[in-house]
Amino acid sequence: xxxxxxxxxxxxxxxxxxxxxxxxxxxxxxxxxxxxxxxxxxxxxxxxxxxxxxxxxxxxxxxxxxxxxxxxxxxxxxxxxxxxxxxxxxxxxxxxxxxxxxxxxxxxxxxxxxxxxxxxxxxxxxxxxxxxxxxxxxxxxxxxxxxxxxxxxxxxxxxxxxxxxxxxxxxxxxxxxxxxxxxxxxxxxxxxxxxxxxxxxxxxxxxxxxxxxxxxxxxxxxxxxxxxxxxxxxxxxxxxxxxxxxxxxxxxxxxxxxxxxxxxxxxxxxxxxxxxxxxxxxxxxxxxxxxxxxxxxxxxxxxxxxxxxxxxxxxxxxxxxxxxxxxxxxxxxxxxxxxxxxxxxxxxxxxxxxxxxxxxxxxxxxxxxxxxxxxxxxxxxxxxxxxxxxxxxxxxxxxxxxxxxxxxxxxxxxxxxxxxxxxxxxxxxxxxxxxxxxxxxxxxxxxxxxxxxxxxxxxxxxxxxxxxxxxxxxxx
Numbered sequence: 236x237x238x239x240x241x242x243x244x245x246x247x248x249x250x251x252x253x254x255x256x257x258x259x260x261x262x263x264x265x266x267x268x269x270x271x272x273x274x275x276x277x278x279x280x281x282x283x284x285x286x287x288x289x290x291x292x293x294x295x296x297x298x299x300x301x302x303x304x305x306x307x308x309x310x311x312x313x314x315x316x317x318x319x320x321x322x323x324x325x326x327x328x329x330x331x332x333x334x335x336x337x338x339x340x341x342x343x344x345x346x347x348x349x350x351x352x353x354x355x356x357x358x359x360x361x362x363x364x365x366x367x368x369x370x371x372x373x374x375x376x377x378x379x380x381x382x383x384x385x386x387x388x389x390x391x392x393x394x395x396x397x398x399x400x401x402x403x404x405x406x407x408x409x410x411x412x413x414x415x416x417x418x419x420x421x422x423x424x425x426x427x428x429x430x431x432x433x434x435x436x437x438x439x440x441x442x443x444x445x446x447x448x449x450x451x452x453x454x455x456x457x458x459x460x461x462x463x464x465x466x467x468x469x470x471x472x473x474x475x476x477x478x479x480x481x482x483x484x485x486x487x488x489x490x491x492x493x494x495x496x497x498x499x500x501x502x503x504x505x506x507x508x509x510x511x512x513x514x515x516x517x518x519x520x521x522x523x524x525x526x527x528x529x530x531x532x533x534x535x536x537x538x539x540x541x542x543x544x545x546x547x548x549x550x551x552x553x554x555x556x557x558x559x560x561x562x563x564x565x566x567x568x569x570x571x572x573x574x575x576x577x578x579x580x581x582x583x584x585x586x587x588x589x590x591x592x593x594x595x596x597x598x599x600x601x602x603x604x605x606x607x608x609x610x611x612x613x614x615x616x617x618x619x620x621x622x623x624x625x626x627x628x629x630x631x632x633x634x635x636x637x638x639x640x641x642x643x644x645x646x647x648x649x650x651x652x653x654x655x656x657x658x659x660x661x662x663x664x665x666x667x668x669x670x671x672x673x674x675x676x677x678x679x680x681x682x683x684x685x686x687x688x689x690x691x692x693x694x695x696x697x698x699x700x701x702x703x704x705x706x707x708x709x710x711x
Contacts, residue, residue: 239686241275246284255509256288256348262518265345267334269293270327270352271300278307278315285312291337293330295323295352301360303373303428322375324353324431328438335442339449346516351439355432356425356463358472358556369472369556371420374427382426386419392467392603399468400607401592403553403566407469418466421557425463454490454515456508468604472556477547477573477586478604490515492532499536502545502577503529506643525643542644543658546635547573551685568683574632576659581617585609585628589683589691595625619663626671627662633678633697637689651700667700674698 245251256266268289276286277297286292291311299307299317306323309315310330318326331351338347359370374381387393394410410418436457443450464480465472474481486503492515506526513520514528530536553569570589575598576582582598595609597616613621634646642649647656656662662671676694684691 242273242277242280242286243275243283245273245275251284251287254288255512256350258288258513258518258521259348260288260290262516263345265290265338265341265347266349267291267338267347268350268352269330269334270350271295271354272352276300281309281315282312291334293327293334295327295354298361298363301354301357301362303355303359322431324355324428324435325375327351327353328431328435331435332438332442335439339442339446342446342449351435353432353435355428369554371424371472371557372428374424375431378427378430381430382423385423385426387422387465390467390603392605394466394469395605397605401586401594402568402571402588402590404468409469410466410471414471415466417557418472421472422465452491454488454493454512457485457487458505458508459484460505473553474556475549475551475553475569477549477571477584479584479598479602482547482573482575488531492534494531494533494536497536499530500577501530501541502543502575503541504545523640525638525640527644543578544574544576544631544635544646546632546638546643547575548636550687570680570683572632572636572678574628574635576628576631578658578660581659583616583624583628585625585632587629587632587678587680589680591679593625595621595628617660617663623663623668623672626675627659627667629678630662630671630675630697631659633676633694636678636692637695649699650697653700653702656700670698670700 256268259266266289269292272286272294275297276294281294281296286294293308293310296307296309296315299305303323304321305317305319306321306326307315307317308326331349334349338349341347356372359373361368361370394415396409398405398407443453461474462479462481462484463472463474464470464476464478467480468476468478470476504526506524507529508526510520510524510526511529511531515532520528527542528535530538530541548571550570553566555566568588568590571586573584573586575584577598584594584596584598584604586594588594593609594604594607596604596606597608598604600615608615608621609625611621615621616624630650631646634649635643638646645657647658647662648654650656651662656664656667675698676696679693681691681693689695
C-alpha cells in the first residue's frame with residue numbers, strides 16, 4: 236500500500252486527537268499557534284475537522300501558504316481570508332505578538348505554549364493551478380536592497396568537477412555561468428526574506444522582555460524543518476536530499492537552566508523536541524514517543540545519555556525549485572534511507588537508495604561528502620574495515636526503518652536483547668562479524684516508487700542475535 240502524508244492523513248491516523256497541543260492542554264497549558272501547520276492544510280481541509288488543541292490560532296493555509304504578498308489565513312478556524320498587498324511574515328509576527336499579549340495576561344493562572352511558523356525563506360510556491368511552480372522567495376520590500384554582492388559560498392562540494400556517486404547524482408552535469416548566477420540571486424533572496432524573520436524574533440523577545448517575570452520562566456526554541464542546497468553537488472535549488480546541507484539544521488534554545496553558550500555536536504531530530512519540552516515542564520513522558528530528551532540543561536549535559544544516531548528518509552521525486560535546470564523539473568529515484576551516527580571517535584553517514592546503490596561518508600574527514608567509501612578497502616573510519624562498518628550500519632538502518640517508541644532511540648537493544656551492545660562501537664566487536672556480514676538481512680528495495688510502500692522495501696525487520704547458532708530469529 237502506498238502511503239503519503241499531509242493533513243488529511245494526519246487526521247485519518249488519529250493524530251489530531253493526540254499530539255503536542257492536546258497533551259499540553261491536558262497538562263493545564265493555554266496553547267497558541269500562527270503560521271504554517273503542515274502540508275495539506277488548505278481552504279478545503281482546515282475545518283474537516285479543525286486542528287485540535289489550540290486556544291487560539293491563525294494558520295497559513297493552501298493555496299496561499301507560500302504566497303508572500305497574497306497569503307490565505309484562517310483565524311480560529313473562521314472562514315479563511317486572502318491578504319493582498321500584506322507581507323506574510325509580518326502577518327504572522329502580528330498574530331504572534333497578539334497571542335503573547337493574551338498568554339501573558341493569563342500566565343499567572345495558566346502557563347502557555349506558542350508556536351510560530353513563518354514560511355520565509357521558503358520558495359514562493361504557486362500550487363493553483365497544478366503543477367506547482369517554484370519561484371525564489373519574495374523578501375519584504377524594505378529588505379529588497381540588502382546583500383547586493385553576496386553569493387553562495389563556494390565550498391569544495393559546490394558545482395564540483397566530478398559528479399555524485401548514486402542515483403541521478405551521477406548524471407548531473409556542471410552548472411553553467413548563467414545557472415550559477417541564477418543560484419546566487421536565489422541565495423540573496425533567501426537572505427533578504429530572512430530579515431523579516433529576524434524582525435519577528437525581535438518582536439517576540441521585546442514583548443516577552445516587557446514582562447520580566449515571564450521571560451525568565453520561558454523556554455524559547457529557534458529551529459526549522461529542513462535545510463537547503465543551492466549548487467552543492469551540481470544541484471539546483473532544493474531541499475529533499477540526504478546531503479548535509481539539507482539535513483543539518485539550526486537548533487537554538489534558551490531558558491531557565493539552559494547551559495549558556497553551550498554548543499553540542501550530537502545527532503537529534505524533531506522527534507526529540509516534545510520529550511525535551513515535557514521533561515522541562517515536569518510532564519511525564521509518553522510511552523509512544525519515538526524521540527528522547529535532548530541534553531540542553533547543565534545537569535543533562537553531565538549525564539551524556541543521548542543516543543548517537545538519527546535516521547533520515549525520503550520517498551518520491553526530487554523537485555527542482557525554480558528554473559528547471561537540465562531541462563527537467565525533477566528527478567525520479569530520490570527515495571532513500573540514511574542513518575547518521577555521531578560519537579567522539581566517529582561521524583558517519585550511510586545511505587541506501589531505492590536503486591540499491593550505497594553511500595558511506597566519513598563526515599569527520601569528508602564533511603562535504605565527496606568521497607564515497609562504500610565498496611572500498613578503506614579503514615578511514617576509526618580503523619574499521621569499510622565492509623564490516625557497512626554491515627553494522629545496514630543492520631542499524633534496517634532496525635530503524637519502521638521503528639516505534641523505545642526502539643527508535645535504543646535500536647541496538649532490539650538486535651541484541653542481551654543488552655551488551657549499546658552503540659556502533661560495541662557492535663563492531665569481531666564476534667559479530669559473521670552475524671552482520673552473513674546472517675543479517677540486507678536493506679534493499681525492489682523498485683523506486685512515489686511514496687512509502689513497504690511491499691517494495693525488502694525485509695521489514697532485522698535478525699536478532701542469539702548466542703546459539705541454531706536460535707536465530709526475526710525481531711518482532
